[in-house]
Amino acid sequence: MIAIVSHxxxxxEFARLQQVADIASAYDSRxxxxxxxxxxxxxxxxxxxxxxxxxLMRATGARPISAMQETDNPFSEAFGKAVDLGNxxxxxxxxxxxWDIADGLLAGAVQYWLYSRQPCSDxxxxxxxxxxxxxxxxxxxxxxxRQFAEESEYFHSPxxxxxxxx
Numbered sequence: 001m002i003a004i005v006s007h008x009x010x011x012x013e014f015a016r017l018q019q020v021a022d023i024a025s026a027y028d029s030r031x032x033x034x035x036x037x038x039x040x041x042x043x044x045x046x047x048x049x050x051x052x053x054x055x056l057m058r059a060t061g062a063r064p065i066s067a068m069q070e071t072d073n074p075f076s077e078a079f080g081k082a083v084d085l086g087n088x089x090x091x092x093x094x095x096x097x098x099w100d101i102a103d104g105l106l107a108g109a110v111q112y113w114l115y116s117r118q119p120c121s122d123x124x125x126x127x128x129x130x131x132x133x134x135x136x137x138x139x140x141x142x143x144x145x146r147q148f149a150e151e152s153e154y155f156h157s158p159x160x161x162x163x164x165x166x
Contacts (some may be wrong), residue, residue, distance in 0.1 A: 082109065113141060 082105055089101050117137050119128035131137045149155055157163075 110141065113144075117141075 086098075086101050086105055090096055090098055114137060117131045117140065119125065119132045122128070123132075125132075129136075130140055
């Protein structure tokens with residue numbers, strides 16, 4: 001929760017405190033797995049409200065927009081809808097394993113990503129060069145997965161085995 005809050009930047013201290021309270025309630029009122037999805041949705045709302053930190057906005061391609069505007073950023077929209085779907089599945093099936101839900105969402109995302117990265121018919125196309133083979137597409141996907149994972153607020157966990165203990 002601390003890492004998420006560090007990216008909330010706003011001149012209105014009350015709004016910032018409200019976001020902190022919302023994030024805290026996400027962790028206090030739901031099972032741990034569902035809370036992760038809900039906290040990620042709060043991240044999307046911060047993008048829409050223009051209260052996300054500038055470094056994270058650069059990393060995701062998001063930009064500040066007013067609360068009245070709909071987002072025209074397909075990345076943020078897809079991210080938000082994926083989190084919403086995970087929440088809906090977890091909320092409607094008490095026996096669902098959140099790892100299974102996350103694996104299914106990831107499998108669907110990989111399928112769509114591979115579909116979207118089919119090279120054009122020009123064998124000399126420089127733009128398609130990195131994805132011109134199946135192996136090239138896998139390498140590009142690995143780079144993106146590593147980047148998104150390392151930029152995630154959940155990349156490091158206080159319960160990681162390599163975290164120092166006092």
